[in-house]
Amino acid sequence: MNTGWRRAAAVAAVGLVLAGCGQGTKSAGGGDSIAKLEIMAPADPGGGWDQTARSMQTAVSGAKLANSVQVSNVGGAGGTVGLQKLTSERSESFLMVTGLVMVGAVETNSSKARLEETTPIARLTAEDEVVVVPADSPHKTIDDLLNAVNEKGKGVSITGGSAGGTDHILAGLLLKAKNIDTAKLNYVPYSGGGESLAALLGKKVDAGISGVGEYREQIKAGKLRALGTSGPNPHADLNVPTFKDLGVELINWRGVVAPGSISAEAKNRLTKLVTDMHASQAWKDELKKKGWTDTFLTGGEFSTFLFKEIGRVKPALQDIGLIK
16 A cells, blocks of 8 residues: 555544644644745646646635645546656645546546555535536437436437546446446547536537536537536525436545655644535635535545545446447
């Protein structure tokens, strides 16, 4: 097991204590701020990971928690290209955005780099998924879309994020809920939300799945029609049903991890920075603006959560036929 995860496991029982220590007036490095913070979004610009990284940049800079904050994009293979890059990163002031999408992509891409090799820092947000079609699509409801898939099979294309990610999983769950063979699914993956949006607006695909925040503005502008959302509660501003009647519920979470090689002091310093960012008004404004649900978790609790997610995703992917 990687040293970062051994350390995380060792402190699991005292995770809250570590988080509390991280909220002190001085960082573990002896200062109140980090000189240069680097945040990697392991996807192309425009998607949820990129939005998360840039919202963090705005909040950290606004709260003066770092002298400079740099965001980079390393897209490909559901984030596993970025994850591989993280394994060779030696900076102790470096964070990578991750989430449920990457947990699945590690399995579907048989990635040599694993999340177990990272140092978990914090879970930040959760976001409902939304299924959309172009505004002039003949599909008015989710049943219309699923019936079309059942009748036409791969003649109906559905776009979303990388293969094996949350969007792909939701597509499979919706088909399974209607007893439709998942082999009929024509899923067109993109590494960034911007690309899938362009495909939808260009009518290159029949439907799309992504986080609500990624498609919300185009829905409000009347360019896309929402068919439903995947969380437990409806979104008043979208005025569409949830998929609860189909027995489907799925929420996409996002967080940040650091290289597995960092020291305990660096882990505490980064945990403190993210904890302070979470408490800032700038971050609260970003949450409201994006429509993200606050699910903040650090220390041993986040490590335990991440271990459980890794353990449950592979069977779920097998169940809907995404991996063997």
